[in-house]
C-alpha cells in the first residue's frame with residue numbers, strides 16, 4: 001500500500017512539476033537574456049488562468065483552443081510590458097527593473113481584483129482518468145504535462161534552429177557584441193520578454209485546467225518559480241525544467257512522510273541554501 | 288561641513304515627525320490617530336530599510352521578516368510570559384537584530400538579484416517554519432486576552448500608549464538613519480554601495496560594514512513588529528510576514544529618495560496618506576471607483592517614479608540644489 | 617626592500633597572465649613597469665594588492681607576507697593604488713571620495729582628520745574647486761587625478777599607479793609628472809605602469825619590463841632601453857608603444 005501511495009505521489013509530482021518548469025522557463029529566459037528578474041511573472045500566470053477560463057465560459061472555446069489564445073495574448077502582453085516598463089531601466093541598477101516589473105504586478109492584480117474579485121474559479125475540464133496498474137491520474141494532468149513538454153521542446157527548436165532564436169541567444173550571451181554584428185537588440189529584447197511572458201501565461205493556463213485558482217494564485221506560483229530557477233541556476237533553461245520536476249517531486253513525495261505544512265519549509269530552506277552555497281544552481285559548475 | 292550643517296536634515300526630519308505625530312493628540316481624534324499610526328509605522332520601517340537599501344545598496348525584498356520575527360518574539364513575551372509591552376518591544380528588537388547578525392554574513396555575500404531573491408526566500412522560509420511551531424500557535428497564531436490591556440489604561444488607553452510608542456520608535460529610526468548617514472561607518476556603507484570591489488581596495492572591510500547595516504536595519508522593524516501585533520491583539524504567520532508590505536517599503540524609500548535622511552519620511556508619509564486617501568475616496572474615473580483599483584494606482588505611481596525620478600522626491604530636489612550650487616559663478 | 621615579489625605566477629584557467637616574476641623595490645624608489653598591451657601589468661598589480669589570488673609564489677610588504685590577504689587588509693598595511701579604468705564613487709562628491717581614501721586606509725582616521733587629509737590631497741592635485749561635485753560628473757582626466765588624490769589621502773607607504781598619464785594632454789602630463797615626483801619626495805615608494813616612454817624614463821629610478829607575463833628586463837632606464845630583448849618585445853609595434861588602449865579593454869578584476 002505504502003509503496004503504491006509513494007508511486008502515485010511521485011507521478012503526480014512529476015506531472016505538475018513539468019508545468020511548474022514551463023512557468024519557470026519563462027522567468028529564467030528573461031533573466032538569462034536581460035538580467036531582469038520579472039516580478040510581474042505571477043500576475044501573467046494569473047492572466048493565463050483567467051484567459052483560458054473566460055475563453056471556455058464566455059466564448060465557449062475548447063480549453064486547448066483557449067490555450068492558443070492565451071499564448072498569443074501572453075506574447076503581446078510581454079512585449080507591451082517590456083516597452084512600457086522595462087525598456088528604460090534595463091541598464092539601471094537591479095532595483096529599478098525589479099520595481100518596474102513589480103509596478104506592473106500591482107497594476108495587473110489591482111485591475112484584476114476589481115473585475116474578478118478574489119473568489120475561487122474552477123474550470124474542471126474533465127478528460128477522464130488514466131489508469132496504469134495501481135496508479136490513477138486525471139487525464140487533464142497528463143495532458144497539461146505533455147503540452148508543457150511540447151512547448152518547452154518548441155522553444156528549444158526556436159532557440160537553436162531559427163535565425164530569430166539565434167539572435168535571442170546572441171543577445172543573451174553578449175548584448176554589446178550582438179549589436180556590433182548588426183543584431184537589432186532592442187527588438188530582440190522585446191521579443192524575449194514577450195516569449196518569457198507567453199510561457200508564464202501558458203503555464204498558468206495549463207494549471208487552470210485541473211486546479212482551482214483566484215486572482216492571487218499567480219503570487220503563489222511566482223514564488224514557486226523563484227525556487228525553481230534558483231534550483232536550476234538563474235538563466236539556465238534546462239535547469240528550470242529540472243528544477244520544476246524537483247519541486248513537483250518534493251510537493252508530491254514529502255506529504256507522504258510528513259505534514260504537508262513542512263513542504264514550504266523544505267522548499268524555501270533549500271532555496272536559500274542553494275543561493276548561499278551554490279548560486280549557479282544544481283546544474284551549474286560550482287561558483 | 289560643520290557639525291550643524293551636517294545634522295540639519297536629521298534635525299528637520301525629527302522635528303517634522305514630532306510635530307505631525309503630536310497633531311492627533313492635540314486634536315484628540317481617534318481616527319486621525321489611527322491614520323497617523325500607520326504613517327509612523329511605515330516611516331519607522333522605511334527609515335530602517337533605507338540604512339541597508341539606500342546607504343549600502345542592498346535591496347532587501349523580504350525585510351518584513353524582521354517585523355514578523357520581532358512581532359512573534361514580543362507577542363510570545365506578552366501572551367505567554369506575561370511580560371510588559373516595554374520588555375516585549377526590547378525583546379522584539381533584540382531577536383530581530385540577533386537574527387540579522389546570524390544571517391548577515393552569509394546572505395550579504397550575494398549581490399543584486401540573488402540577494403533580493405534570497406531575502407524573499409528567508410521570509411517565506413521563516414513564515415513556513417512558524418506555521419509548524421505549535422508553541423507559537425502554528426498556522427492560526429496567537430491571541431491576547433483583552434484583560435492584558437488593563438495595565439495600560441484599558442483598550443483606549445492602550446491605543447494612545449501604542450501611538451506614542453510608535454512615534455518614539457519612528458523618531459528613533461529616523462535619527463539613527465541620520466546619524467549613520469553622517470558617520471564614518473555611513474561613509475563606508477556609501478562606498479560599498481558605489482563600488483564594493485573598489486571599497487575593498489580602499490581598505491573597507493566590506494562584510495563587517497554590511498552586517499552592521501543589516502543589523503541596524505533590523506532592530507527597529509523588530510521593535511515595531513512587537514508593538515504592532517500587541518496593538519492588534521492577534522498574530523498569525525500570514526499577517527506577520529506579508530511580502531507585499533515588504534515591497535511597499537521599497538516603494539516608499541524609492542519614492543522619497545533612497546540614501547537620503549529625509550527620503551523615507553517623505554516617501555512613507557506621502558505613500559501612506561495617498562493610500563488611505565485612495566481607500567476612502569469616492570472618486571470615480573470613467574465609471575471606475577478609484578477605491579477599487581487603489582493597488583493599480585499605486586502600481587502606476589511606482590512605475591512613474593522608477594522611470595522618471597529614480598532618485599526619489601528628496602533625491603531629485605537635492606540634485607537640483609547641488610547642480611545650482613556647483614555651477615561655476 | 618619595501619616590496620618583494622618572489623616567483624609570482626597567476627593563471628586564469630589555461631592563460632598564464634603572470635609567470636614566475638621576481639623583483640624587489642627599495643624604499644623611496646620609483647619603479648616603472650612597462651610592457652606591451654596585455655602583457656600582464658595590471659594583473660601583477662592585482663596580485664600584489666590581493667584583488668586576485670595568486671597561483672604560486674609570494675608577495676612581501678616590508679618583509680611580511682601579504683599574498684593571500686584580502687585587498688582591504690593589504691590596504692591597511694599601507695598600500696594604495698589607482699585603477700587603469702577609473703573607479704570613482706560616482707554619486708559621492710570629489711571630497712567624499714577622497715575622505716573615503718583617508719578614512720579606510722592605513723591610519724583608519726576619523727572623519728575630521730580624514731577631511732583634513734582629503735583637503736590636502738585635493739589641493740595637491742588641484743581639485744579643491746571641484747570638491748563638491750559628484751565624482752561621476754568629472755571628465756576622464758579629472759577622474760584620473762581623483763584616483764590619485766584618493767590614493768594619496770590614504771597616506772600610503774607604497775603606491776601603485778596604473779597608467780595615470782594615459783589620456784592626458786601634454787600639459788597635463790607635465791603637471792602629473794611633477795606631482796608624482798613630489799609624492800616620491802615626501803617618502804612614498806611608487807611602482808607605476810606607464811606606456812608614455814619619455815615620462816617613465818624621466819621619472820623612474822629603474823624600469824621593469826614584462827612581456828607575455830614574464831619579466832624580461834630589470835634595470836636602469838637607459839640600460840633597459842638598449843636591451844635587445846626589450847626592443848624585440850616592442851618590435852612590430854610601429855610608433856611608441858603608446859597610449860592606444862586607455863579606454864580599458866582588459867578586465868581589471870574578476871566580477
Ligand SMILES: Nc1ncnc2c1ncn2[C@@H]1O[C@H](COP(=O)(O)OP(=O)(O)OP(=O)(O)O)[C@@H](O)[C@H]1O
Nearest residue numbers: 628633653654655656657658659861866867869870
Ligand atoms: N580577471 C581575469 N580573468 C581572465 N583573464 C584575465 C583577467 N584579468 C586579466 N586577464 C588576462 O590576462 C592578460 C593580461 O592582462 P592585463 O590587464 O594584466 O594586461 P596589461 O599588461 O595591464 O595590459 P594593458 O597595457 O592593455 O593594460 C590578458 O590576456 C587578459 O585578458
Ligand SMILES: [Mg+2]
Nearest residue numbers: 657658700866
Ligand atoms: Mg593594464
